[in-house]
Structures are given as C-alpha cells and as structure tokens.
Amino acid sequence: MTAVDVDPTPVEAPERTPVVLLDQVCRVFPTEPPVEALRSIDLRVDPSEYVAIIGPSGSGKSTLLNVLGLLDRPTSGRYLLDGIDTADLGDAARAAERGRRIGFVFQSFHLLSYRTVEENVGLSELYLGTNRKDRRRRATEALDRVGLSHRLGFEPIRLSGGERQRVAIARALLGEPSLLLCDEPTGNLDTANTESVLDLFDDLREQGLTILVITHDSEVAERAQRRVRMVDGQLTEVA
Amino acid sequence: MASIVRASRSRSGRAARRSARDSRAAARDAAAASRPRFRFADLVDETLAGVFARPARAALTTLGTVLGIASLVATLGISRTAGSQIVGRFDELAATQVTVAARTTGSGSAERAAALLPWDVESRIDRLNGVVASGAVAEVSNPGTVRTVPLRDPENVTERLVPVYASSVGLLDAVRGEISVGRWFDSGHVQRRDRVAVIGADVAAQFGIDRLDAQPGIFIGDELFTVIGILDAAARDEGLVSSIVVPYTSAQDRLQVSRPERVVIETDIGAAQLIAEQAPIALAPNGAEALKVTAPRDPTRTKNAVQDDVNQLFLLLGLISLVVGAIGIANVTLVTVMERTGEIGLRRALGASRRHIALQFLSESMAMGLVGGIIGATVGIITIVSVAGSRQWTPVLDLWLPLAAPLAGALVGLIAGLYPSIRAARMEPVDALRAGT
Numbered sequence: 001m002t003a004v005d006v007d008p009t010p011v012e013a014p015e016r017t018p019v020v021l022l023d024q025v026c027r028v029f030p031t032e033p034p035v036e037a038l039r040s041i042d043l044r045v046d047p048s049e050y051v052a053i054i055g056p057s058g059s060g061k062s063t064l065l066n067v068l069g070l071l072d073r074p075t076s077g078r079y080l081l082d083g084i085d086t087a088d089l090g091d092a093a094r095a096a097e098r099g100r101r102i103g104f105v106f107q108s109f110h111l112l113s114y115r116t117v118e119e120n121v122g123l124s125e126l127y128l129g130t131n132r133k134d135r136r137r138r139a140t141e142a143l144d145r146v147g148l149s150h151r152l153g154f155e156p157i158r159l160s161g162g163e164r165q166r167v168a169i170a171r172a173l174l175g176e177p178s179l180l181l182c183d184e185p186t187g188n189l190d191t192a193n194t195e196s197v198l199d200l201f202d203d204l205r206e207q208g209l210t211i212l213v214i215t216h217d218s219e220v221a222e223r224a225q226r227r228v229r230m231v232d233g234q235l236t237e238v239a
Numbered sequence: 240m241a242s243i244v245r246a247s248r249s250r251s252g253r254a255a256r257r258s259a260r261d262s263r264a265a266a267r268d269a270a271a272a273s274r275p276r277f278r279f280a281d282l283v284d285e286t287l288a289g290v291f292a293r294p295a296r297a298a299l300t301t302l303g304t305v306l307g308i309a310s311l312v313a314t315l316g317i318s319r320t321a322g323s324q325i326v327g328r329f330d331e332l333a334a335t336q337v338t339v340a341a342r343t344t345g346s347g348s349a350e351r352a353a354a355l356l357p358w359d360v361e362s363r364i365d366r367l368n369g370v371v372a373s374g375a376v377a378e379v380s381n382p383g384t385v386r387t388v389p390l391r392d393p394e395n396v397t398e399r400l401v402p403v404y405a406s407s408v409g410l411l412d413a414v415r416g417e418i419s420v421g422r423w424f425d426s427g428h429v430q431r432r433d434r435v436a437v438i439g440a441d442v443a444a445q446f447g448i449d450r451l452d453a454q455p456g457i458f459i460g461d462e463l464f465t466v467i468g469i470l471d472a473a474a475r476d477e478g479l480v481s482s483i484v485v486p487y488t489s490a491q492d493r494l495q496v497s498r499p500e501r502v503v504i505e506t507d508i509g510a511a512q513l514i515a516e517q518a519p520i521a522l523a524p525n526g527a528e529a530l531k532v533t534a535p536r537d538p539t540r541t542k543n544a545v546q547d548d549v550n551q552l553f554l555l556l557g558l559i560s561l562v563v564g565a566i567g568i569a570n571v572t573l574v575t576v577m578e579r580t581g582e583i584g585l586r587r588a589l590g591a592s593r594r595h596i597a598l599q600f601l602s603e604s605m606a607m608g609l610v611g612g613i614i615g616a617t618v619g620i621i622t623i624v625s626v627a628g629s630r631q632w633t634p635v636l637d638l639w640l641p642l643a644a645p646l647a648g649a650l651v652g653l654i655a656g657l658y659p660s661i662r663a664a665r666m667e668p669v670d671a672l673r674a675g676t
Contacts, residue, residue, distance in 0.1 A: 069588065071587070071588065071669045071672070091592065091593060092592040092593070095590055095591060095592040095595075098587075098588060098589075099589055099590015099591070102588075104588045104589075106585075108581075110581060110585040110588075110672070110675070112582055112585075114288065114289075114292035115288060119288070123585075123589060124589050126281055126285070126591075127586075127591045127595060129277065131278070132278075132281065132284075171589075
C-alpha cells in the first residue's frame with residue numbers, strides 16, 4: 001500500500017475579476033455653473049455581491065447608475081466592467097455591452113404596454129441576435145424564475161405593480177447579465193410587493209447574481225450585504 | 240525650465256494619446272467583431288407590433304399614401320386604356336389606305352380637277368415605293384335600270400336600280416376585293432373595250448345569277464354586258480358588293496363616263512403618309528394642289544395628344560396627394576417617436592444601438608407607406624377596370640404599374656421616416672429613460 005502523494009499546499013485561487021471597478025471617476029455636467037455630480041468615485045463590486053447605494057435625492061445616485069449602466073460616460077477616471085475598459089468602447093459597442101452584461105430594473109418598470117409579458121421579457125435578447133425560438137424558451141424560464149410563468153400571454157396593464165416589477169426583473173435576467181442594476185426598484189410598490197421583490201433579490205443573489213440597488217429606502221438597503229452612502233457626489237462605505 | 244517641462248509633458252501626452260487611440264481602435268474592432276446582428280425576422284416582428292399597436296392611427300396615416308398611389312395608378316392606367324382604345328381604331332386596313340379625289344369646294348375647280356385625274360393610275364401610282372395596289376373608279380351617273388333579259392315582264396320584277404361603277408383594272412386589289420365566281424376584268428378587256436361586267440354578290444343574288452358558264456348577260460340601261468365575275472367582298476368599299484363594275488373604256492363608250500372620281504391606293508404599313516404626299520403629283524403633275532388626299536392620321540401623334548390631355552392634371556394631383564401622404568406619415572411618425580421616448584430609452588438600455596432605433600422607426604414608416612402603396616394600387620386598378628367597364632373599353636395595364644406602386648409607397652414611407660428616425664436615434668438613452676417615466 002503506497003500512500004497517495006497529496007500536494008500539501010492548496011492551489012491559490014486566482015483573484016476574480018471584479019464586475020465593477022471605478023477608479024477616480026468624475027462626472028461634471030457642463031451647465032453654468034458646472035455641476036459635479038460624481039467626485040472621484042472609487043468603487044469595487046465583486047461577483048455575487050449585493051450592494052445598496054443609499055443617499056438623498058440629488059446626491060448623484062442616478063448619475064452613478066447611468067455611468068455604471070454605460071448609459072453615460074464619466075468625464076474623467078476609469079470604469080472597468082468585467083475587466084473591460086469602457087472608455088475604449090464606441091457608442092454601438094457600449095450599446096452591445098449594455099445588452100450583454102447589464103440588466104436594468106427601473107422604478108417605473110418600463111414595460112411596453114402593447115406587447116405581452118413574454119414579448120416584453122424576450123425584448124432583452126432582441127439586440128443580441130439570438131433566434132426567436134431560444135428567446136421564447138429563455139423568456140419562459142426567466143418568468144418561471146420570478147414566479148410568473150402563468151402570466152406569459154398577459155398584457156402588462158392587467159398585472160399588479162409587484163407582478164410588473166417581477167416581469168421587468170425577468171427581462172433583466174435574460175441574457176445572463178453580469179450585473180443587475182436596480183434604480184429604486186420598490187419605489188412604486190406597496191409593502192407586500194416590496195417584500196416579494198426583495199425576497200426575489202435574495203434568491204437571485206444566492207444563485208450568484210451580482211446586484212446593485214440604488215434606493216433611499218433604508219428597509220431596502222438593509223437587505224443588501226453591503227451599503228454604500230452617497231452624499232454630494234462622494235461615496236462612503238457604511239459599516 | 241518651465242518650457243522644458245511643458246515640452247516633455249506634451250511629448251509624453253502625445254505618446255499616451257497615441258497608445259490610447261490604438262487600444263481604443265483595437266477594442267472597437269473587437270467589439271465590432273462580436274457585435275451581434277439585429278435579425279431581419281425580428282425587425283419585421285418589431286415593425287408589425289409597432290404599427291399594429293395603434294391600428295386606427297396607422298390606418299389614417301396610410302390614407303394619404305393610398306390616395307396618392309391610387310390616383311397615380313388610375314391616371315396612368317386610364318390614359319393607357321384610353322390611348323390603346325384610340326390606337327385600336329387605327330387598324331391595319333385604315334392605316335394603309337390613301338384616297339385621292341377631286342376637291343369639291345370650289346365650283347369651277349371641281350370639274351377642272353376631275354379633268355386632271357387619269358384612268359391609267361396603275362402605271363403612275365404603282366411605281367411609287369410603298370404602294371401595294373391602286374385603282375381609279377367613277378360612278379356612272381345615270382345608268383338606267385338594270386335587268387337580265389331584254390323583255391319587260393310585268394309579273395316578275397327583273398328590273399332594278401343598281402349603282403354602276405366604271406373602274407380601272409387595279410381597283411380589285413386596291414379595295415381588297417374578292418371574286419367568288421368567275422374573274423375580274425384585265426387590261427385586255429380594257430384595251431379591247433369589251434362589254435363585260437363584274438357584279439356584286441348582292442346583285443347576283445337579286446338576279447339569281449350563281450353560275451357564269453352560260454355567260455349570262457345583263458342590261459345596264461339598254462346596253463348589254465356579259466357577266467364575267469361575281470364580287471364577293473370589298474373590304475375598303477363595301478358598296479361595291481351591291482353594285483356593278485365595268486371596265487372604264489366600255490363605260491366611256493356606252494355609259495357616258497369621262498373621268499375617274501377618285502383613286503383608291505393601298506399602301507404598305509407605315510407608307511400611307513409618304514404616298515399621300517407623292518400620289519397627287521404622280522397623278523396630276525400640273526394640278527396636284529387641286530386634288531384632295533385622304534390619308535390616315537399619324538397614330539402616334541393622336542395617342543400622345545390624348546395622353547397629354549388626360550394625364551397632366553391627374554398626375555399632378557396624384558403627386559400632390561403623395562407628398563401630402565408623406566408629410567402625414569412623417570408627422571405621425573414624429574409624434575410616435577415622441578410618445579415612445581421611454582421605449583426608445585428602454586431599448587437603448589437593452590442593447591439597441593442608435594442604428595437599431597433608426598432602423599425600427601424607418602421600417603415602421605416604410606411599412607405604412609408599403610401598405611398604403613398596396614391598397615392604393617388595388618384601388619387604382621379597381622378604378623381603371625370600372626372606368627373601362629363603364630365605357631366598354633378594354634382595360635390595358637402595364638405590368639410594371641401594380642408592381643411599382645407598392646414600391647413607390649414604400650419609398651414615400653422611407654423618405655417620410657428619415658427625419659423622425661434620426662430624431663429617435665439621436666436621443667440620449669439617459670434623457671429618453673427619464674422623459675419616458
């Protein structure tokens with residue numbers, strides 16, 4: 001009997017690429033006088049993190065979300081999304097990266113009233129060029145994940161607010177994004193619906209999704225692992 | 240010192256800029272390579288969904304294009320139909336006939352002109368290039384009654400008043416006559432001044448003449464002529480079928496005929512105009528202007544004149560409706576773009592590029608134009624058919640018309656959609672999302 005030779009030193013896990021890495025990001029709006037919405041922001045979000053950004057209105061939360069979502073460009077500083085320097089991307093490439101890596105959840109849901117629930121969800125992969133059949137299948141799966149598989153053919157107008165937001169989340173989940181960006185996701189919901197949406201976020205985080213929520217609702221922020229406060233365009237970690 | 244620092248900084252800045260530019264270009268190439276395509280089937284889906292989201296509005300929007308295309312198609316089709324109708328009357332028979340006659344306006348000149356017309360037209364006219372046949376003819380002014388037997392039988396009506404013509408040999412061919420029994424007279428008969436006659440089929444039936452082997456005779460007035468042939472048809476002069484034709488020489492001798500009244504000429508197709516100019520001179524070199532020439536009108540000129548009359552106003556109206564239709568589509572698409580600002584923001588957030596947004600609105604306006612074009616072409620064709628039907632015309636439609644009309648509609652929609660699409664594509668996603676909440 002020979003002993004199996006086991007390497008005593010465990011292999012060092014390579015450092016995982018952060019989903020979001022902001023390095024001295026500034027955003028100045030060229031109004032008169034100029035408004036510094038973001039002042040030298042440093043932020044790192046690792047995979048599977050659930051981060052809440054809290055702060056009063058006008059603090060620059062939305063600007064930060066727009067920069068993170070590639071909807072807006074920083075005036076200076078670097079933003080790496082999945083390790084890609086976003087400064088190098090042109091307009092069309094940013095649109096493509098947005099579609100591929102980011103799932104948006106808005107306060108006002110942004111569902112198209114003239115399309116069915118399933119079509120609304122499928123819209124997310126429209127610009128990725130996947131074929132219709134796969135898209136439908138994945139839309140059904142995503143709706144199943146948010147517990148709405150029984151609402152496939154409904155028009156959004158016939159859904160409750162909570163259901164609408166869950167449809168919007170299903171849409172954001174389609175295409176396996178690296179980052180779920182949520183802008184006041186519970187702002188238009190009552191307590192019960194807020195609870196169900198937050199429970200859903202917990203489930204999604206456990207499944208490994210990276211979630212970043214912008215809110216001024218402390219109850220929502222409480223559910224995140226990590227809270228970051230934003231005041232006057234500057235970020236501070238909350239213990 | 241300061242200047243050195245500035246110089247070195249600017250050099251390093253240039254280098255940094257260059258490297259940044261290189262890496263940007265590389266990233267752009269990589270992104271372009273991996274950038275997925277917006278599938279055509281999806282574009283069609285999105286377009287249909289967008290248009291049918293507001294069906295009433297889409298229907299009203301296409302109305303202008305429908306009217307424009309319909310009036311264009313109807314105008315072009317009806318004028319084509321009417322044009323063909325007029326051209327249709329210029330059949331081959333009429334287009335190859337030239338008649339020369341004495342002018343009858345002036346009182347004294349008519350006889351003078353009649354005196355100019357010769358009998359030997361074949362030798363003068365048939366030489367002209369483009370002439371198929373020619374013949375001179377004159378009606379015998381007072382031939383008297385015609386009968387088959389010299390006796391006046393009160394019980395049997397054997398006397399009739401029948402028109403009698405004197406003619407030259409070429410008349411048969413010039414009027415496209417057909418002899419059913421016997422023969423037409425020839426130049427020998429003319430030279431010998433034979434008393435022979437060719438009778439029309441109607442006359443033959445009236446007198447009960449159907450066989451010529453017994454050489455039946457016929458009395459014109461008191462002059463006896465031998466019937467040598469029965470004329471069955473004469474396409475250019477149907478009257479000859481109920482008449483009697485005799486050689487002009489014997490008519491001169493026996494029936495007091497002096498000069499031909501008219502000369503009938505058959506020409507090649509397309510030669511009628513030319514022969515109409517040459518024939519009077521060939522017939523009467525000294526008095527051509529006293530002769531009246533009847534020739535078919537130039538068919539192409541007729542057609543153009545008709546089309547010009549009918550078309551211009553309606554074509555203009557059609558074009559104006561089309562422009563109005565385009566403005567309508569542009570207007571509604573612009574309103575739609577403004578209404579769907581939030582949707583544009585959402586689509587941009589979901590990965591749509593500016594090009595995708597422009598493409599979607601462009602294809603929506605193009606779809607409305609295309610549908611307008613298809614309906615307009617249908618309405619236009621129905622109009623053509625009903626107008627043609629009410630006038631008992633044969634509807635004539637150029638094949639390209641029903642195919643080109645929808646394309647024209649789509650083009651109108653495309654042009655109309657350009658500005659709204661550019662507006663939509665230029666929207667910043669952040670602003671669009673904020674405005675659309």
